Amino acid sequence: MTRKLLLLYFSFILISSASFAADTLSSDGEDGYKLWLKYEPVTEPSIKAEYLKYVAFISESDHGEIMHNAVQELQTGLKSLLGKNISVSKAVENKSGGIVLRLDPKADTKQQEGYRIQLTAGNIVVSSKSENGILYGTFALLRHMQMQLSVKNLKMESSPKIRYRMLNHWDNPDGTIERxxxxxxxxxxxxxxxxxxxxxxxxxxxNASVGINGTVLNNVNASARFMSQEYIVKVAAVAKVMRRYGIKTYLSVYFAAPKTLGGLQTSDPLDPKVRAWWKEKVAQIYKEIPDFGGFLVKANSEGEPGPQDYGRTHADGANMLAEAFQPYEGVVIWRAFVYKADPNADRFKAAYEEFVPLDGKFDPKVIVQVKNGPIDFQPREPFSPLFGNMPKTPLGVEFQLTQEYLGFATHAVYEAPIFKENLDSDTYVNGKGSTVAKVVDGSLQGYMRTLMAGVANIGNARNWTGHPLAQANWYAFGRLSWDHTLSSEQIAKEWTELTLTRNKKAQENIVGLMLRSREIYVDYNTPLGLSRPWMGVHFAPEPWQNKGSRPDWTAVYYHRADSAGLGFDRTASGSNALAQYRPEVRQQWNDPDKTPLPYLLWFHHVGWNKKLSSGRTLWEELCTHFYTGADSVVWMQQQWDLAKPALDSQVYTDVAERLKIQRREAVWWRDAWVLYLQTFAKKPIPKGFEPPKQTLEEVKKSVNIYLMK
Amino acid sequence: MTRKLLLLYFSFILISSASFAADTLSSDGEDGYKLWLKYEPVTEPSIKAEYLKYVAFISESDHGEIMHNAVQELQTGLKSLLGKNISVSKAVENKSGGIVLRLDPKADTKQQEGYRIQLTAGNIVVSSKSENGILYGTFALLRHMQMQLSVKNLKMESSPKIRYRMLNHWDNPDGTIERxxxxxxxxxxxxxxxxxxxxxxxxxxxNASVGINGTVLNNVNASARFMSQEYIVKVAAVAKVMRRYGIKTYLSVYFAAPKTLGGLQTSDPLDPKVRAWWKEKVAQIYKEIPDFGGFLVKANSEGEPGPQDYGRTHADGANMLAEAFQPYEGVVIWRAFVYKADPNADRFKAAYEEFVPLDGKFDPKVIVQVKNGPIDFQPREPFSPLFGNMPKTPLGVEFQLTQEYLGFATHAVYEAPIFKENLDSDTYVNGKGSTVAKVVDGSLQGYMRTLMAGVANIGNARNWTGHPLAQANWYAFGRLSWDHTLSSEQIAKEWTELTLTRNKKAQENIVGLMLRSREIYVDYNTPLGLSRPWMGVHFAPEPWQNKGSRPDWTAVYYHRADSAGLGFDRTASGSNALAQYRPEVRQQWNDPDKTPLPYLLWFHHVGWNKKLSSGRTLWEELCTHFYTGADSVVWMQQQWDLAKPALDSQVYTDVAERLKIQRREAVWWRDAWVLYLQTFAKKPIPKGFEPPKQTLEEVKKSVNIYLMK
Structure with missing residues (x-):
């Protein structure tokens, strides 16, 4: 059967399923604004009957704004789910048949922000030690009901494994967003x-609905203006809204602000005037924002100023700021994303080299925020060797939700597998099972302050994320920041059910597409451990890019293609970056014959004719990935089309059109890579794969378009 | 009575008016997306009864997409206005009681795009020579009905006075919008x-609903990428949507594209290879976009490349492009916004000096697009001396809708008075009554191709324009591009009725506010003919700015404040820019004693103690404007509050909050100006006005915040 016929056939099956259309979430005009909080009416009669036993009242003790919002959310949700207006009651002694929100210092939860939901005396009781916890429990209950799950034996307890669960917005004061x-x-x-x-x-x-409790409003390449009183009051107005949902507001700071804004002669962190300036600044902020979260700092990184401008260390800089926060709850989050312009260095090693010697020198109020991998949010990276190697310094992990290297807003890439791959990586620092997750959640090395940060993929697009499926990345980040043991699949199922459709068959199609999407992207983009084929804009393929103001700002620096082979030798014979890992890790990646193929070229320069564990030569294996990756997008299109009858038409069309773009661009990537690498490998495209229809020069020309002003 | 009491009093009157709430347009959740096309149900029973006589059918002969959209719009509109689903009928002989859309080559309209609406044989008949005209007539009929006007003696005929009625989008390929x-x-x-x-x-x-028939999609500071096949097919996809509404798509072009994109050695307009490249390029575009509108060109202006780079003239450049358009309908729109970095020159004179000598040298396919004033969209400018002085070259006028110099999206400035002031200015080139409007509409000098362009104020904000009241500027531009004889007041009334409220009293408050808003802005921003107090960003006051890479990129260049006085002498004793105008115009502005105060400092350096026609000295007059301007914003707030009961609550709040910002910033502007000018005038703030609470240094500091990266 041709693909077209096959689709027709499947479509017929789907359309003939009577219950299908009724399962479609979201009526016409659905534009994605409501995200996963759609609260579509409950359609299962038996489940609805169960829920209707608890709509007599909502009870709250007289508490603050967060609690108030939890009640409102319940009212809105239940009105929509069940069609009932439920009134609020303060006194509930001896009453049953309602939902009780119970703030209780002695609530049986592991963490302050945890919640417990269970049936007690004929009521659904959501209890927590904190108002935040009540809000999280409320959202958990509503999620449960949106998924039409039974409440007969309702009993849920959950506490966050990470304390600071936050989004980083790379948003500039002029309204643009970097990446x-x-x-x-x-x-x-x-x-x-x-x-x-x-x-x-x-x-x-x-954010609150998925457990996020912090937000950094401005770009890490920060403007000093956020430290002015004018901007502090602006931030305070946003913080006021966030506070009502248990979210603390943070700011990125420009390290040289004491000079540029404060008019001081220096921003040296050991200068008493500079220290005094920051103290006063922090006090000024707390005057307007009593629950201010803290600072995020990108210093001495990619041209940003920092303590090294004055011969000081990152610790000197961070500790100066921490000192200013002593009287307050706030923290200093200091990014480890640093690398110097050194033609002989390996950027892979830079953060480790700069930060490990500083372990133990940071103030307890400092958290060092480490990107998941050693380079920069590539489609696949090994875990950063910093994890586990700074036992005395709390390390937070920074993931990127916005698709800087993942096809912008036109490629569908479900990122939970990226996050999970990182979190589940074993550092072996305290023996087997010393996963990155355990480092980050503090259980391995006893960090007091634990952090997971995600660089937001949110803008003012009506559907928030541009690509409708990218909403799942925001959702997944939030859920994992709360509980990193959730599986990618479980999260994808939840999100799909809440957001797209209740039809189980369609969910399977979509979840299947989502779960494979990252590997498909890697296949046509950076297979076998390739990285950074972008330079000018991080959109078009540029593996040939060899001009840059510094060596590590070229593409050839990363893949090292030559007539002999491809890949970056990071063993002892090369940069020896592998020495930054524990022996058990090193062993996994040290031998080119044993290195798992997805990581091969991260660590080895491999000959074109080298036979790999797959039985294919490197050249054949590369081509296989590029070709099957691009072709797999057709499979994604098919999966999406199969789900069509169960989807809102606007959402269906939106994604279908983006998948068309993805298919075209996947072929573009494939062609760019194989044509370019062919100039080194000097080999024909393996049999079974149709050679590119365009020449390398033509591809380069099409890429150059995106580099024009 | 205090202001608060007064408001209370008025609110009482308003609320007690029983019909008020029912007049409120737009139900809750109104977010401005629908603009002036809300089609709220008709509430006047007698009017409704009239309309219901014509809902038996809609008839269209079998025509194209534009006609189809006119029918659809009628169906949507009448469904919403009258609650009736009206079916489409092809054969209507002997039928009555419907609406007939009649495409008729002999329709009795002045222009191809004109329409006629009248009662014939028991039907409402909309007739036109063109499908565009039918669409415009349809929107006119729907507007009539939205305003609940009688159709008893329905008879409307209207034709556009301008042929090319277009928006210019200064949108960059990365999604940012300049200004x-x-x-x-x-x-x-x-x-x-x-x-x-x-x-x-x-x-x-x-756009179609207000008569706009062209759109330039990309910034005049253009990227060459729009000339690539990759982007041409993207543009074609947009053009396809536009076409269905009678709108032609245009592109801004990068003059050096033959070099940067085409790989040629030169972009010299007299080089045969360059000419061939453009010919081929235009042919390539028409292959994808058969009704392509043409090119808009910013050349040799603010660093953009152009024909002068090769010793050629603007005419050489424009004519080369026009040659490429010979086989097609398209036109070349060449901007006259040019000025050289010359410390002794007067920027005011630059466009005239460069373009007047070229009159008669342009290909007939070229239209020269002239900004309304000689400088750059200042809150008030005299008309550009080019108007009337290029009788052999069609001159289009370029207005700016986006509020680059009008307080961004936070100040309410209704711009129709700016456009009208320009259009109604008398150039005297063919004697009294030779208005700019008559130059631009071709009636004075017989231009074949006539053009009115507006730099769009539209983005992806849900309500399109950021400030809800800024929608009126888009609306007003469209209406004036169709018929420049409409008054600002008439347009404001229409827009308010269609968009905000049907309540007459509230309309009066709002229309009053709108009509005064521009003068109020001028008062606190650039009174008496001041200009360009901005430099870095065009937001914060910087009249003291005296450093720039060229003299005309400083603020002091424009206002010329010194110990003697203020203003730019453009009489014979100064730059003599006035010589570019006809004697009758010169006479109006030549004598400082007779120059109307709004234009005084445009043409004269006036002593601080000089007594003006108002009886006040210059210093007193300036202060009076700055203070009363800032205070008038309070009056605007009051007017808006009076209309509150008749407004959707979300729209009310949005504007009310923006007016608060405007009030704060108006005081900021006032303080910046008076404190700065005081350093020259050395005079106290006149009695009755409270001196600024801040020092000049403090104001400068608050401004500097906006100049930080």
């Missing part, structure tokens, strides 16, 4: 503080 | 051509 592909910034600085966009609240709701 | 304050670009280049955002259609509808 943003979903419109412009949510934060309208020219309107604040007087005008508070109602959308801020919807943002806060969405 | 855009309403989010990011509507055009999603990374998604095109596969994905066609449904919003493109709503954009086209809105």
């Amino acid at each position: 943003g592909y979903a419109g412009s910034s949510l934060w309208k600085w020219y309107e604040l503080p007087e005008r508070v966009d109602p959308r801020y609240q919807d943002y806060a709701r969405a | 855009g304050y309403a989010g990011s670009s509507l055009w999603k280049w990374y998604e095109l051509p596969e994905r066609v955002d449904p919003r493109y259609q709503d954009y086209a509808r809105a």
Whole structure:
């Protein structure tokens, strides 16, 4: 059967399934704004009957704004799920048949922010030690009901494994977003503080619903203006909205602000005037924002100023800021994303080399934020060797949700497998089972302050993320920051059910597509451990790029293609970056014959004719990935089409059109790579694969278009 | 009575008016997306009864997509206005009681795009020579009905006075908008051509509804990439949507594209290879976009390349492009916004000096697009001396809708008075009554091709324009491009009725506010003929700015404040720019004693103590404007509050919050100006005005925040 016929056949089966259309979530005009909080009416009669036993009242003791919002969310949710207006009751002694939100210092939860949900005396009781916990429990209950799960034996207890669960917005004061592909910034600085966009609240709701409790509003390449009183009051107006949903507001800071904004002669962190300036600045911020979260700092990184400008260390810089936070709850989050322009160095090793010697020298209020991998959010990276190697310094992990290296907003890449692959990596620092997750959640090395950060993929696009499926990455990040033991599949199922469709067959198609999407992207983009084929814009293929203001700002620096082979030798015969890992890890990756293929070229320069464990030569294996990767996008299109009858038409069309783009661009990537690498490998395209229809020069020309001003 | 009491009093009157709440347009959740096409149900029973006589059918002869969209719009509109589903009928002989759309080559209209609406044989008949005209007539009929006007003696005939009625989008390929304050670009280049955002259609509808028939999609500071086949097919996908609403698509071009994109050695317009390249390029575009509108060119202006790079003239450059368009309908629109970095020159004179000598040398396919004033979209400018002085060259006028110099998206400035002031200015080139409007509409000098362009104020903000009231500027531009004889007041009334409220009293408050808003802005921003107090960003006051890479990129160049006085002498004793105008115009502005105060400092350096026609000294007069301007914003707030009960709550709040910002910033502007000018005038703030609470240094510091990266 041709593909077309096959599709027709499947479509017929689907359309003939009577229950299908009724399962479609979201009525016409669905534009994605509501995210996973759609609260579509419950359709299972028996389940609805169960739920209707608990709609007599919602009870809350008289507490603060967060609790109030939990009640409101319940009212909104149940109204929509069950069609019932439920009133709030303060006194509930001896009453049953309702939902009780119980703030209780003695609630049986592991963490302050944890919640417990269970049936007690004929009521559904959500209890927590904190208002935040009540809110999280409320969202968990609503999620449960959106999925039409029974409440007969309702009993849920959950506590976050990470304390600081936060988004990083790389949003500039002019409304642009660095590496943003979903419109412009949510934060309208020219309107604040007087005008508070109602959308801020919807943002806060969405975050709280997945457990996120912090947000850094501005780009790590920070403007000093955020430290001015004018901007502090603007930030305070946003923080006020966030606070009501248990979210703390943070700011990225420009390290040289004491000079540029404060008018001091220096920003040297050991200068008493500089220290005093920051102290006063932090005090000024707390005056406006009593629950201010803290600072995020990118220093001495990619041209940003920092303590090294004055011969000081990262610890000197971070500790100076930490000192300013002593009187307050706030923390200093210091990024480890550093690498120097050194033609003989291996950028892979830079963060380790700079930070490991500083272990133990940071103030307890400092958290060092480490990107998941050693380079920069590549489609696949080995875990950063910093994890586990700074036992005295809490290390947070930084993931990137926005698809800087994952096809912007037109490629479908479900990222939970990237996050999970990193978190489940074993560092072996305390023997087997010393996963990155255990480092980050503090259980391995006893960190007091634990952090998971995600670089947001959110803009003012009506559907928040541009690509409708990219909403799942926001969702997945939030869920994993709360509980990193959840599986990618479980999260994908949840999200699909809440957001797209209740039809089980369609869910299977979509979840299957999502789970394979990352590997498919890797296949046509950076298979076998290739990295950074981008330079100018991080969009078009440029593996040939060999001109840059510094060596590590070229593409050839990373793949090292030559007539002999391909890949970066990071063994002892090369940069020896592998020495930064424990022997058990080193052993996995040290021998080119034993290195798992997905990591091969990260660590080895491999000959074109080398036979790999797959039985194919390197050249054949590369071509196989590039070709099957691009072809797998057709499979994704097919899966999506199979789900069509169960989907809102607008969402269906949106994704279907983006998949068409993805298919075209996947072929572009494939052609760019194979034609370029062929100039070294000097081999024909393996049999069974149709050679590219274009020449290398033609591909380069098509790429150059994206490099024009 | 205190202001608060007064408000309370008025609120009482308003609330007690029983019909008020029912007049409120737009139900809750109104977010401005629908613009002036809300089609709220008709509430006047007698009017409704009239309309219901014509809902038996809609008739269309079998025509193209534009006609089809007119029918659809009628169906949608009448469904919403009257609650009736009206079916389409092809054969209507002897039928009555319906609406007939009649495409008729002999229709009695002045222009091809004109329409006629009248009662004939018991039907409402909309007739036109063109499908475009039918669409415009349909929107006119729907507007009539939205305003609940009688159709008893329905008879309307209207034809556009201008042929090319177009928006210019200064949108960059990365989605940013130069001088855009309403989010990011509507055009999603990374998604095109596969994905066609449904919003493109709503954009086209809105434009067609006010008569706009052209759109330039990309910034005049153009990227060469738009000339690549990759981007041409993207543009074609947008053009396809536009075409269905009678809108032609245009592109801004990068003059050096033959070199940068085409790989030629030169972009010299007299080089045969360059001419061939453009010919081929234009042919390539027409292959994809058969109704392509043409090119817009910014050349040898602010660093953009152009024909002068090769010792050629603007005419050489424009004519080369025009040659490429010979086989097609398309035109070349060449901007006259040029000025050289010359410390002794007056920028005011630059465009005239460069372009007047070229009159008669342009190909008939070229239209020269002239900004309304000689400098750059200042809050008030005299008309450009080019108007009337190039009788052999069609001159189009370029207005700016986006509020680059009008307070971004936070100040309410209704711009129709700016456009009208320009259009109604008398150039006297053919004697009294030789208005700019008559130059531009071709009636004075017989231009074949007439053009009115507006730099769009549209982005992906949900309400399109950021400030809800800025929608009125888009609306007003469209209406004036169709018929420049409409008054600002008439347009404001229409827009307010269609968009905000049907309540007459509230309309009066709002229209009053709108009509005064521009003068209020001028008062606190650039009174008495001041200009360009901005430099770095065009947001914060910087009248003291005296450092720039060229003299005309400083603020002091424009206002020339010194110990003697203030203003730019453009009489014979100064730059003599006035000599570019006809004697009758010169006479109006030549004598400082007779120059109307709004233009005084445009043409004269006036002593601080000089008594003006107002009876006040210059210093007193300046202060009076700055203070009363800032205070008038309070009056605007009051007017808006009076209308509150008749407004949707979300829209009310949005504007109310923006007015608060405007008030704060108006005081900021006032303080910046008076404190700065005081350093020259050495005079106290006149009695009755409270001196600024801040020092000049403090104001400068608050401004510097906006100049930080």
